[in-house]
Amino acid sequence: MHEAPEIHRPQPPTKPGCDRAKSSHQTQRRRGKIPDVTVVVARDSFDTLFAALARRGYECVGPTVRDGAIVYDRLRSPEDLPRGWTDEQAPGHYRLHRRNDEALFGYVVGPHSWKKFVFPPERRLWQLRRGDQGFERVDEPSAPPRYAFLGVRACELAALGIQDRVFAGGEYAEPHYRDTRAAALVIAVECTESAATCFCDSMNTGPGVDAGFDLALTEVLGDEHVFVARAGSDRGAEILAELPTRAATAAELDAARAGVENAADQQQRRIDPEALPELMAASYESPRWEQIAERCLSCANCTLACPTCFCSDVEDVSDLTGEHAERWRRWDSCFNPGFSYLYGGEVRKTTASRYRQWLTHKLGSWVAQFGSSGCVGCGRCITWCPVGIDLIEEVAQLRGAQS
Amino acid sequence: MKELDTVIGEHPFFEGLSAADLDLIAGCGQIAVFRPGQFLLRAGTPADHFFLIRRGKLSLEMTAPGKDPFVFETLSDGDVVGWSWLFEPNVAQFDARSIDDTRVVQFDGKCLRGKCDADPRLGFDLMKRFARKLIQRFADTRLQLLDVYGKRD
Amino acid sequence: MASATSNVGNDASGEPLLPEPWTVLRAARETPDVVTLEIAPSAGSEPRRPRPGQFLMLYVFGIGEVPISVAGLGDRDAVVHTIRDVGAVTHALCQLGPGDTLGVRGPFGTAWPLEHERGRDIVIGAGGIGMAPLRPVVTAIMADRASFDDVVVMYGAREPRELLYTDEFASWRAADIQVEVTVDHADHAWDGHIGVVTTLIRYADFQPNEAAAFLCGPEIMMRFTAQELVQRGVDPRRVHLSMERNMKCAVGFCGHCQLGPEFVCLDGPVFPWPRMERLMAVHEL
Numbered sequence: 041m042h043e044a045p046e047i048h049r050p051q052p053p054t055k056p057g058c059d060r061a062k063s064s065h066q067t068q069r070r071r072g073k074i075p076d077v078t079v080v081v082a083r084d085s086f087d088t089l090f091a092a093l094a095r096r097g098y099e100c101v102g103p104t105v106r107d108g109a110i111v112y113d114r115l116r117s118p119e120d121l122p123r124g125w126t127d128e129q130a131p132g133h134y135r136l137h138r139r140n141d142e143a144l145f146g147y148v149v150g151p152h153s154w155k156k157f158v159f160p161p162e163r164r165l166w167q168l169r170r171g172d173q174g175f176e177r178v179d180e181p182s183a184p185p186r187y188a189f190l191g192v193r194a195c196e197l198a199a200l201g202i203q204d205r206v207f208a209g210g211e212y213a214e215p216h217y218r219d220t221r222a223a224a225l226v227i228a229v230e231c232t233e234s235a236a237t238c239f240c241d242s243m244n245t246g247p248g249v250d251a252g253f254d255l256a257l258t259e260v261l262g263d264e265h266v267f268v269a270r271a272g273s274d275r276g277a278e279i280l281a282e283l284p285t286r287a288a289t290a291a292e293l294d295a296a297r298a299g300v301e302n303a304a305d306q307q308q309r310r311i312d313p314e315a316l317p318e319l320m321a322a323s324y325e326s327p328r329w330e331q332i333a334e335r336c337l338s339c340a341n342c343t344l345a346c347p348t349c350f351c352s353d354v355e356d357v358s359d360l361t362g363e364h365a366e367r368w369r370r371w372d373s374c375f376n377p378g379f380s381y382l383y384g385g386e387v388r389k390t391t392a393s394r395y396r397q398w399l400t401h402k403l404g405s406w407v408a409q410f411g412s413s414g415c416v417g418c419g420r421c422i423t424w425c426p427v428g429i430d431l432i433e434e435v436a437q438l439r440g441a442q443s
Numbered sequence: 444m445k446e447l448d449t450v451i452g453e454h455p456f457f458e459g460l461s462a463a464d465l466d467l468i469a470g471c472g473q474i475a476v477f478r479p480g481q482f483l484l485r486a487g488t489p490a491d492h493f494f495l496i497r498r499g500k501l502s503l504e505m506t507a508p509g510k511d512p513f514v515f516e517t518l519s520d521g522d523v524v525g526w527s528w529l530f531e532p533n534v535a536q537f538d539a540r541s542i543d544d545t546r547v548v549q550f551d552g553k554c555l556r557g558k559c560d561a562d563p564r565l566g567f568d569l570m571k572r573f574a575r576k577l578i579q580r581f582a583d584t585r586l587q588l589l590d591v592y593g594k595r596d
Numbered sequence: 597m598a599s600a601t602s603n604v605g606n607d608a609s610g611e612p613l614l615p616e617p618w619t620v621l622r623a624a625r626e627t628p629d630v631v632t633l634e635i636a637p638s639a640g641s642e643p644r645r646p647r648p649g650q651f652l653m654l655y656v657f658g659i660g661e662v663p664i665s666v667a668g669l670g671d672r673d674a675v676v677h678t679i680r681d682v683g684a685v686t687h688a689l690c691q692l693g694p695g696d697t698l699g700v701r702g703p704f705g706t707a708w709p710l711e712h713e714r715g716r717d718i719v720i721g722a723g724g725i726g727m728a729p730l731r732p733v734v735t736a737i738m739a740d741r742a743s744f745d746d747v748v749v750m751y752g753a754r755e756p757r758e759l760l761y762t763d764e765f766a767s768w769r770a771a772d773i774q775v776e777v778t779v780d781h782a783d784h785a786w787d788g789h790i791g792v793v794t795t796l797i798r799y800a801d802f803q804p805n806e807a808a809a810f811l812c813g814p815e816i817m818m819r820f821t822a823q824e825l826v827q828r829g830v831d832p833r834r835v836h837l838s839m840e841r842n843m844k845c846a847v848g849f850c851g852h853c854q855l856g857p858e859f860v861c862l863d864g865p866v867f868p869w870p871r872m873e874r875l876m877a878v879h880e881l
Contacts, residue, residue, distance in 0.1 A: 165611060165613050165614070166611055166614050168657070170657065173638045173639065173697075174618075174638050174657075174699075175617055176617075177614065181611070206848075207849060210848055210862070211847070211848075211862070212612045212847035212849070213612070214612070215611055325878065351850060351851030352845075352849065352850045352851070353844065353852075354613065354661070354845055354850060356655070356658065356659060356661060357658065358657070358658025359658075362657075364658075365657050365658035367613060369613070369850075372850070372851070372852070374851070379842075379852060380841075380842055380852070381842050382840060382842055383682040383683055384682070387841070387842075387880060388881075390880060393881070397881075404857075405854075409859065455798075511783055512784070514782060514790050515790065516790055516791045516795075517778075517789045517790040517791060519789070519799055521798055521799070522798070542787065582820075583791055583794065583795055586792040586794070586816065586817070586820060587780050587791070587792050590754065591724070591814035591816050592723060592724035592725075592752075592753055592754040592758065592780070592813075592814060
């Protein structure tokens, strides 16, 4: 049998006797824990951080402003970060605004997610050449890229964990994903503000982080612009040790904690993840799908923006001589024509059936398949839907129809 | 030699019918054998009979000028054929042609209709049995129409 | 079974979407649009003996890849596939001849649980090309005939010339297997049944409460056959179906073959009826 491949999953440090405002375990987890070993990194030390990453051969990728949005791309210096920007989000709506401070992480998530690095939108899987044994592989499996992900939000950590289970948690492992993920350094940033489309608090995936990172930062804009920092792995601890740090003051810890709580408290959209699989399974025949289909354009934006959607197409090509062949994998979507093709026809011809597939999979059958919901509450599918379909509202409608 | 009511009682079509009813029905039936090529029913002719197939095989067919008869179903052991005897104007819709030596119980429709009219309870029981067969045959025909094995091009 | 030296096939350290080269040993035309290939690993490939019910991904160089169920096991590592020409890749597969190379990944998916049904009556219900994945079940039963009670093959096709393996029926019957064949349409040269495959159930000799069923064919055919068998008293958990969906990667990555909560490539293709009954009733699922 095949062994499940090892993926580097940093463990949270133990934090005995940590004083917390909230008492329930669930609340502690999603609102973040500030451990005793927390230190403070000054805003000015980001140059040092970038240098430490570069010394280790990491390509630093993270948020930057481009085309009127905050996207994830290569960061050459801290200057590439969206300093002083924030985002305004609503169903079908996304705008950047200037902040009246110098926050580096004063926004939430944009159209990109980290999946584009670990699961690229388009990738050649192999090249073959005809040969003595019929054919042989001619491309060398390349070393995985070595990314440092800077600015990974709590919901995105959860999304990476979900994709770990999809691509490397079962009988088969997707080697490029597995290796890229294992090599990547994850620097998480806790959210201290939420967008109107965020609902990580009710999905129990954020806005604080407690595991799955090498380094976690919480931005504090007080008299001094600092980051409360803690390591989640030895790799993270080594990097932290190279930065100028000092012990966090009680006020700074309080401010960090208050920021995370503020982000949770700001969230108006809520969902009950526990009840969703049953609701989805009971809703296959709901008339609501037809109503959604009247608005849904079947454009696939939600699946492209979603940090957990993993469907892909496999395409085989050859050159004109017929001597070389390649296989490409490209992001696909359950909204695309041809996705459900069986010889002669498509299983899901209608938009109603495609939206149903997406939502019932994401919120329902995903649990049976992978042990957790496929939704992390990031709100991207709401913001980037061109007609503003809001899955929170759709779930409420489906629930209303049930009761 | 089995008594006719025993033969009828062993046929799946009359499964569970009481001895008294079997006895009553048997009065309208007789054993018959059809040789290959012989017709049990011919489209357009009076449908005076229906048949319980005990053993053998027959085909249900339609004929068009200049073409081989079109066989749309074959029937065999345990099947029943013919229901035009039940309804006015009692004219057969299709040909039923024996393929093998086909051993049947042949019922006189007029005789049986009379007994059903006289005993509506028996009539209803028989009607339900025929209706179930008709529904099954109808469902099978629909499946056949779907041409499920075909290329969907 | 992962090999430390190979970087192909199912090796966990390698690329699970990379086929390995196999060679065509034998090619035979079954019907106007169906071909049976016997294939075996080329030197250096890592053979993995498939079980009946599982499928392999067959790749034609530069053209593409399709999932094809195992239709038989040949000598040593050879595997038999029966392929219907319905698209670009299957068309290319049907053109292959002895000595030609193709790519193979697998085997993948679940097998017919024949081992669990020993001692029972066995009902095999096949429709069209669906006879191919069931042929190795017949073969396995013949090799272990005493372990099973009554065995019946019910096989339906559109017309007589589309029937597969007709030259094997005599040997099946010689092994005390009842073989009932029906077609939807036929002329007078055909002396078998005419009608849909469900009509054969009434001619099949088996004890419903003692029987297990293996079904493969068009989804509608399987649905009606399963319903009819259950209505006659077969335990629904002993009715097994082989499902077809758009399997592109076969390893659970690509998402195309989902049917409700099931990944047909990993959780299937062979499923017990109770797991399919409700899903099959939902339109466009």
